[in-house]
Amino acid sequence: MKTIQTIAIIGASGNMGAAISKSLAKGNYRLLLCANDLNKVQAVADEIIKTNPAASAEAVDCSVDASWEADIIISAVPYAAEKEVAEKIREVANQKIVISIANPLNETYDGLVIAPDTSAAEELQKLLPNAKVIKAFNTTFAADFATPVIDGKQAGAFIAGNDPEALETVSELVSTAGFNPIVAGKLAVSGTLERMQLLLIQLNMKYDYNWLAGWKILHQ
Amino acid sequence: MxxxxxxxxxxxxxxxxxxxxxxxxxxxxxxxxxxxxxxxxxxxxxxxxxxxxxxxxxxxxxxxxxxxxxxxxxxxxxxxxxxxxxxxxxxxxxxxxxxxxxxxxxxxxxxxxxxxxxxxxxxxxxxxxxxxxxxxxxxxxxxxxxxxxxxxxxLLAEERYTSFTETYPDIAQRVPQHMIASYMGLTPETLSRVRKKMADRR
The missing domain is CATH 2.60.120.10 (Jelly Rolls)
Incomplete structure (x- = not known):
């Protein structure tokens, strides 16, 4: 039997954080949901348990405690808030998988606020030098988690990182969430993945996909 | 803090x-x-x-x-x-x-x-x-x-228990008796009899 893994989701009351939490509750995981507003995150935990009484989801008011308990940490806060989170959890995230989902978008969603030669994931890795930062869940919209199969086709979800074992663990998470995991490469590929999502967001606004859209690689 | x-x-x-x-x-x-x-x-x-x-x-x-x-x-x-x-x-x-x-x-x-x-x-x-x-x-x-x-x-059950409590006094205090019995390969009933016998002698 696989040992139950504990996942801390920081920013679990946000759109993406709540969507990820709900979809991972389907797997054999113990979820610790944190956010600044404990009531909001408690509501997410309650909803998870109501839909799936066998799930294990708990609201925790402190990201440090949750990350200390966790085997895997998901930073589901906006890019602008990531530095503050990283500084708080740095000690307790040592050697742990930290998933970066952020896209460093500007306020008008038509560009990135980050230099072209880096990415949100690589910046997070610099802030957490002893953690295993993995880019994942950044190329999927929040609505995709409820509907990972769009128009009859399963959306792909890209993963990037430097630690092979961590990539494997995160691939399992992505599969649990219902997406087809695609390991794109080392963490340095994150810049491409973040820019791909910028494109998808722009296309969504232009063609009105109603935030239900995703990537799929066609191949033989 | x-x-x-x-x-x-x-x-x-x-x-x-x-x-x-x-x-x-x-x-x-x-x-x-x-x-x-x-x-x-x-x-x-x-x-x-x-x-x-x-x-x-x-x-x-x-x-x-x-x-x-x-x-x-x-x-x-x-x-x-x-x-x-x-x-x-x-x-x-x-x-x-x-x-x-x-x-x-x-x-x-x-x-x-x-x-x-x-x-x-x-x-x-x-x-x-x-x-x-x-x-x-x-x-x-x-x-x-x-x-x-x-x-x-x-060792006999009593010797085992004595040796355990002497070697690991802290654990003997903190861990439930039925787990100590299990550790020593005894049933909880046997351990409880052994402990009673030891207490009666004191």
Missing amino acids: DRLLSLATMYELFFQKFNEKVPLTPEEQEQIKAYLTPKKLRKRQYLLQEGDICKSIAFVEKGALRAYTVDENMNEHVIQFAIEGWTISDLFSYLTAEPATYNIDALEDAELVLITRSAHEEFLKNLPKYETYIRLLITGAYIALQRRLTSNLS
Whole structure:
């Protein structure tokens, strides 16, 4: 039997954080949901348990405690808030998988606020030098988690990182969430993945996909 | 405040014990720290479940854990206890990457320092003092195992219990009696009779 893994989701009351939490509750995981507003995150935990009484989801008011308990940490806060989170959890995230989902978008969603030669994931890795930062869940919209199969086709979800074992663990998470995991490469590929999502967001606004859209690689 | 305090002492006992075996320089300590995983476990939660691969050795900073097997009649057999300053793992699985035969769970809320297999390999490559540390650790585990085997095979129930409480007075205080019975290969009823007999004599 696989040992139950504990996942801390920081920013679990946000759109993406709540969507990820709900979809991972389907797997054999113990979820610790944190956010600044404990009531909001408690509501997410309650909803998870109501839909799936066998799930294990708990609201925790402190990201440090949750990350200390966790085997895997998901930073589901906006890019602008990531530095503050990283500084708080740095000690307790040592050697742990930290998933970066952020896209460093500007306020008008038509560009990135980050230099072209880096990415949100690589910046997070610099802030957490002893953690295993993995880019994942950044190329999927929040609505995709409820509907990972769009128009009859399963959306792909890209993963990037430097630690092979961590990539494997995160691939399992992505599969649990219902997406087809695609390991794109080392963490340095994150810049491409973040820019791909910028494109998808722009296309969504232009063609009105109603935030239900995703990537799929066609191949033989 | 409390939290900051416990963050600062996250690795304190680990390095204290390490230094008792092999003295480290502050630089070496930092070098080791970078590869350690701090982990909290709540009472009754698993660190390892049978059949999974044991990915780390756990050093106990705080709390109590046990390793046990479950037989086909669903009876639990306690293999080892671990409290502050001790390490616990399924060494067989850790060293061979074969599926674990032990379950390890927390008897009390616990704070652990994990040495993962990748950290272990990194240390073995780059830190000769770690090799000494781990040799002493495994030697100690072997001696404990041999003692336990001899005690279970050749001592009477009362002698076993006396030897256990003398060798591990702290554990005897903290752990439920039925688990101690299981550890000694006795039924809880037998242990309770033994204890009564000993008390009556006093």
